[in-house]
Amino acid sequence: MKINIFFKYLIKFFSRNPLLWIVIAFFIIFCLFIKKYVPSSSSEVASWIQAFGSVMAIFAAIWISDRQETVALDSKRRSILAIVEAVYQRAEIYRSMILNSDFENHLPNSELYNVYDRSVITGITRALSGIPLYEVGSSEGVMALILLNDQFLFLGKAIEIFMAGIHNHPDFSKQLEQLAGPENKDLRSKCSKDMFKLLAKNTEIHLNKIKELYLTINTSIKF
Numbered sequence: 629m630k631i632n633i634f635f636k637y638l639i640k641f642f643s644r645n646p647l648l649w650i651v652i653a654f655f656i657i658f659c660l661f662i663k664k665y666v667p668s669s670s671s672e673v674a675s676w677i678q679a680f681g682s683v684m685a686i687f688a689a690i691w692i693s694d695r696q697e698t699v700a701l702d703s704k705r706r707s708i709l710a711i712v713e714a715v716y717q718r719a720e721i722y723r724s725m726i727l728n729s730d731f732e733n734h735l736p737n738s739e740l741y742n743v744y745d746r747s748v749i750t751g752i753t754r755a756l757s758g759i760p761l762y763e764v765g766s767s768e769g770v771m772a773l774i775l776l777n778d779q780f781l782f783l784g785k786a787i788e789i790f791m792a793g794i795h796n797h798p799d800f801s802k803q804l805e806q807l808a809g810p811e812n813k814d815l816r817s818k819c820s821k822d823m824f825k826l827l828a829k830n831t832e833i834h835l836n837k838i839k840e841l842y843l844t845i846n847t848s849i850k851f
Contacts, residue, residue: 701763701765704760704763705763705764705765705849705850708759708763708764708845708849709845709846709849711755711756711759712756712773712776712842712845712846713842715752715755715756715776715780716838716839716842718748718752719780719783719835719838719839720835720839721743722740722743722744722783722787722831722835723831723832723835725737725739725740725743725744726740726787726790726828726831726832727828729824729828731821731824731825731828732821734793734794734820734821734823734824735793736790736791736793740787740791741791744787744791746784746788749780749781749783749784752780753777753780753781756773756776756777756780757777759773761773761774764845764848764849765848765849765850766848766849766850768844768848769844769845769848769849772841772844772845772848773841773845775837775841776838776841776842776845779834779837779838779841780838782834783831783834783835783838786827786830786831786833786834787831789827789830790827790828790830790831793824794820794823794824794827797823797827800823803819803823804816804819804820804823807819
């Protein structure tokens with residue numbers, strides 16, 4: 629078991645550093661060449677060592693440059709994930725507030741007015757739009773980021789409708805007016821609860837989609 633883990637680690641290590649394969653191949657060729665053409669004097673040995681050292685220095689310079697680019701790209705991708713994580717956590721705060729609303733009296737959670745503002749959604753979409761898509765590293769991740777931006781716009785509109793309440797909804801308010809009167813009290817109460825649940829459900833649809841896209845981005849960005 630430990631041997632399998634070790635070999636898996638080696639494969640992963642060499643796959644991330646393909647230049648090492650070139651160095652190893654060059655070293656093997658060099659050893660075979662030395663074995664066939666053994667230097668006959670100390671000056672020839674020194675020349676061989678100098679030549680080998682020069683080639684290795686070139687490969688080392690290439691590897692260092694490649695490694696620096698990899699580290700820089702990893703840092704940028706971690707920054708992307710940090711932004712996505714932050715906006716996702718914000719969405720989950722909205723979810724918690726909406727789920728803890730007063731569904732019996734069809735009233736939004738009062739705390740929602742303290743954590744939601746249209747400017748927050750604007751800031752989130754601006755942050756997502758500012759992410760360099762070419763640094764994501766996968767078409768799936770790029771598409772998920774684009775859709776995530778859209779879903780936050782949709783979520784903002786759904787939350788605002790939810791916070792406005794059923795009596796300010798253009799369609800629901802008309803239906804409730806038609807149920808005015810003591811004879812429709814029970815039916816009006818039931819319809820009001822169903823309408824409020826429907827507004828909450830609309831926000832949940834976008835929140836679930838945001839969670840799905842968040843998970844997709846996390847799995848599609850590789851280091």
